[in-house]
Amino acid sequence: MQEKNIIEIRNKRATYEYFLIDTYTAGLVLTGTEIKSIRDGKANLTDSYCTFRGHELFVNEMHVSEYRFGSYLNHPAKRDRKLLLTKRELHKLQNKVKEKGFTIIPVLLFVNPKGLAKLNIALAKGKKFYDKRESIKERDNKRELERYNR
Numbered sequence: 001m002q003e004k005n006i007i008e009i010r011n012k013r014a015t016y017e018y019f020l021i022d023t024y025t026a027g028l029v030l031t032g033t034e035i036k037s038i039r040d041g042k043a044n045l046t047d048s049y050c051t052f053r054g055h056e057l058f059v060n061e062m063h064v065s066e067y068r069f070g071s072y073l074n075h076p077a078k079r080d081r082k083l084l085l086t087k088r089e090l091h092k093l094q095n096k097v098k099e100k101g102f103t104i105i106p107v108l109l110f111v112n113p114k115g116l117a118k119l120n121i122a123l124a125k126g127k128k129f130y131d132k133r134e135s136i137k138e139r140d141n142k143r144e145l146e147r148y149n150r
Contacts, residue, residue: 007038009109011045016135018105018124026057027084028117031075033067038117043109050083050104050121052094057083059106059119083119093123101125
């Protein structure tokens with residue numbers, strides 16, 4: 001039995017800069033060379049965010065490197081990609097985003113066992129500066145406790 005490579009690309013800044021309120025798993029509309037690059041692990045979610053256009057949700061500024069064996073049919077690296085969610089989820093997210101302070105950010109890009117690329121997105125609220133310092137303190141305290149418990 002052969003194990004497939006597990007592809008998980010995380011947005012590490014997301015939990016530092018935002019309070020994650022609710023998470024959803026969405027499918028992505030991709031071209032052939034994009035899915036090949038994602039399976040190679042050549043994607044970056046750091047500065048990406050999600051926006052609505054009409055009643056459809058798109059992820060913007062997600063960088064997927066060009067496929068190294070691609071020809072003139074290669075994709076642009078930072079194009080907007082459509083997300084696939086149910087109507088109920090889209091309607092709920094659209095109503096929440098209209099409220100002040102809420103945004104939608106990608107948290108995790110992964111390839112499921114069927115070979116399809118999925119994106120975990122989160123409804124998030126931005127942290128203030130003092131909240132970020134509190135997060136750093138909690139992380140440092142947790143590290144110290146782990147050192148003493150070894």
